[in-house]
Amino acid sequence: MTETTTLLAREGAALAIAIEDDATPFVRQIAQALRRAARTGHAVEVLGGAAGAVAVRSHDTPQAATITLGEGTVEVASGVRVVPDATVVVDVHARFASVQEVEGDGVLAAAALSALQPPLPHWREAAASFWNETREIAGIPDVLVVDAVGPDGIEHGRFGVGATEYLLAGPADLLAGIFTGADDLPAALAAGVQVKGTLSQLSVMTAASWKVRFDV
Amino acid sequence: MSDLTQPTRGATAIRLEATNHEGSLLGKNVTPAKFASGKDSGFAFADILFAIDLNNEIVLGDAFPDWRGNLYDIQMVPDMSTLVEWKPGLDSVIGDYWLKDGRPVPICPRNMVRGLLEKLAAHGYTATAAVEIEATLFEESVHEARARGYRDLTPLGGSTGATYHLARSKDWIDYMEAVVARLDELGITWEAWTDEAAPGQTELNLAPTDPLRLCDGWARTRQVMREVAFELGHTVSFMAKPTAGFGQGAHINLSLQKDGVNQFFAEDGPSALMERAVAGLLATMEGATSVVMPQITSYRRLVDLTGPPTTVTWGVNNKTAAVRAITGHPKYSRLEYRLPGSDVNPYFALAVVLAGVLAGIEKELEPPAQVSDMAWCLPDDGVVKRIPDTMSKAGAALDADPLLREYLGDEFVDFWVASRRWEWMEFHTKGGDPFAELSAWESTRYFEFP
CATH class of the missing domain: 3.10.20.70 (Glutamine synthetase, N-terminal domain)
Structure with missing residues (x-):
């Protein structure tokens, strides 16, 4: 297991989130969502003292994983190799939305589902964090330009300084999802996000999207 | 040609x-x-x-x-x-x-082989290479195979597997005879074909020749085998594992000559040059795995006791090791690189072999002790490494391999690692099933390619 310990902002406690070696994208995506939840205190808030094994299955692919909750620890492993206490079936393209009735321990399942769906930060905060996290990726443009469409119209943002720019424009909530890893950039293009830059830059931005979504 | x-x-x-x-x-x-x-x-x-x-x-x-x-x-x-x-x-x-x-x-497969041969030539060596092409034949036409999602097909020539068996039914024999007749017409020199272990499987050996010509002939032979299958109403697949049973590989045999004399020959075993080549091939094997086992299904071959190597090993006349040294004869002394899957790009396969050989020679590498025991199922004692058994592990090994970066180029390594990460992501997120012995996603994607 590869372990990361995330300090909880509000609780002052630590939650260790571990994934197996050579983890699948699904395991990584789950772990990244839980890390986001842990960073804001959301995870501790919803998980409380929950303990047990929760099977998580994708509704449209064979992807499956098991979240094992313990005292201050969360382990995520591929497949379902134990008899789980609860099983949830989720849409990984819709931020782990539950798509069918849970099986087993409903309270545990609800806690796990909530932990997988931490509230998104404001798009501007998410964009700044995204930009910081992806600086080391080869070929990443110097400047991220954002046109976020919110309830009050278009808000503009610029992050970074330099000669090369990349623009993302679209609904503020969807952009926040891309920047946090809750949503996938290539999929978001089909959902209305628009970009301005070269094909090579799109390729690099995809790597950046995967960095925050899967930690790869 | x-x-x-x-x-x-x-x-x-x-x-x-x-x-x-x-x-x-x-x-x-x-x-x-x-x-x-x-x-x-x-x-x-x-x-x-x-x-x-x-x-x-x-x-x-x-x-x-x-x-x-x-x-x-x-x-x-x-x-x-x-x-x-x-x-x-x-x-x-x-x-x-x-x-x-x-x-x-820089990532042109054929130009990469050409460049590595020029480096060998600078040392005064020419290379001779041969390949054993494995493929599986099915009774159904490709249209029928497509309609069935490439699943539940009928092996041509009988449903039992038997190596070297001469009693395959005539339809299987007719197919292979038609293939080699076409190769003769095209000037592609073959040496032998035979029944292989799995139902419907064949092994076709292309004769030793210069590596670039071998790659050309290998790529064209696949094309010929597809065309003949189409003409006869059958199907052929070069997937590393076209069914959930046996896998299939592409063993490469290589020797080096100087002034027409085999430099891998020595009276008493491997020559010093052969040992350098072995050392380079083993030093680069974990990273090379990413290239010679290019697809998700490639890794499903890596099962102990089923034929493919599973450890980073070599041995004289040891077919359980990843590199087999054939020694003691001035004509036949050679190395057999047993790692590639049948789904490999021929040019990249030769490129990583040549890169390993060159690295061994130029860096004056020493090989580890040869394995005289069976090289499968070896204890996990830290002495012998396992071959990376997933695409992601192999990609990480290639990314970190300084020798392959030097000999294949950073641009190729970066490109290849990224392309395999994409493949890994597509498999997992678009319907591939890592828990199945062979998933429908793989059959659809790989059955007709390469």
């Missing part, structure tokens, strides 16, 4: 051929007039051919080199020594990809 210096008189089209990174022949058919106008300057192909996967999706996730952009053109220049009459009215020629400034495309 060919005595032709210009298209045949009756040709109404010339097929331009070259592999991209995935290993299938890609190209287009041009008229004789178009061919005449471009055979020296080259023919334009979009750079995207090095950025599409086997589902025709654009591969994303890495920074492009400067020669790639918003679908720039690169030039495919035919190598006229490969011009053959493919069939009446159609000639075929294999080419290499070049940039407009005259440099080879």
Whole structure:
């Protein structure tokens, strides 16, 4: 297991989130969502003292994983190799939305589902964090330009300084999802996000999207 | 390969051929007039051919080199020594990809082999290589196979597996005889074919020759085997594991000569040069795995006791090791590199072998002790390493391999690692099943390629 310990902002406690070696994208995506939840205190808030094994299955692919909750620890492993206490079936393209009735321990399942769906930060905060996290990726443009469409119209943002720019424009909530890893950039293009830059830059931005979504 | 210096008189089209990174022949058919106008300057192909996967999706996730952009053109220049009459009215020629400034495309598979052979030549060596091509034949036509999602097909020649068995039914024999007849017509020299272990499986051996010619013949042999299968109403697959049973590989045999004398021969076992070559091949094996086992299914072969190597090992006359040294004969002394899957790109396969051999020679590497025991199921004692058993592990090994970076180039390694990460992501997120012995996603994606 590869372990990361995330300090909880509000609780002052630590939650260790571990994934197996050579983890699948699904395991990584789950772990990244839980890390986001842990960073804001959301995870501790919803998980409380929950303990047990929760099977998580994708509704449209064979992807499956098991979240094992313990005292201050969360382990995520591929497949379902134990008899789980609860099983949830989720849409990984819709931020782990539950798509069918849970099986087993409903309270545990609800806690796990909530932990997988931490509230998104404001798009501007998410964009700044995204930009910081992806600086080391080869070929990443110097400047991220954002046109976020919110309830009050278009808000503009610029992050970074330099000669090369990349623009993302679209609904503020969807952009926040891309920047946090809750949503996938290539999929978001089909959902209305628009970009301005070269094909090579799109390729690099995809790597950046995967960095925050899967930690790869 | 060919005595032709210009298209045949009756040709109404010339097929331009070259592999991209995935290993299938890609190209287009041009008229004789178009061919005449471009055979020296080259023919334009979009750079995207090095950025599409086997589902025709654009591969994303890495920074492009400067020669790639918003679908720039690169030039495919035919190598006229490969011009053959493919069939009446159609000639075929294999080419290499070049940039407009005259440099080879750094990830062009054929140019990579050419460059490594030039490095060997600088040391005074020429290489001779041969390959054992494994493939599985099915009774159904490719149309029927497609309709069934490439599943539940009927092995041609009987449903039992038996190595060297001569009693395959006539339909299987007719197929293989038709294949080698076509190879003879095309000037591709084969040595042997036989029944292999799995139902419907064959092994066809191409004769030792210079590595570039071998790769050309290997790529064309796949094309021939597909065409003959189509003509006879059957199907052939080069998937590393076309069914949930046996896998299939592509063993490469290699020796080095100087002034026509086999430099791997010594009276008392491996020559010093052979040991250097072994050392280089083993030093690069974990990273090379990513290249010679290119697809998700490739890794499903790696099962102890079933044929493929599972450990980074070598041994004299040891077919359970990854590199088998054949010694003691001035003509036959050679190395057999047993790692590649049947789905490998022929040019990349030879490139990583040549890179390992060159690294061993130039860095004066010493090989580890040979394994005289069975090289499968060895204890996990830290002495012998396991071959990376997933695409992601192999990709990480390649990314971290300084020797392969030096000999294959950073640009190739970065490109290949990114392309395998894309493949890994597609498999897991688009319907592949890592928990199945062979998933439908794999059959759909790999059965007809490369």
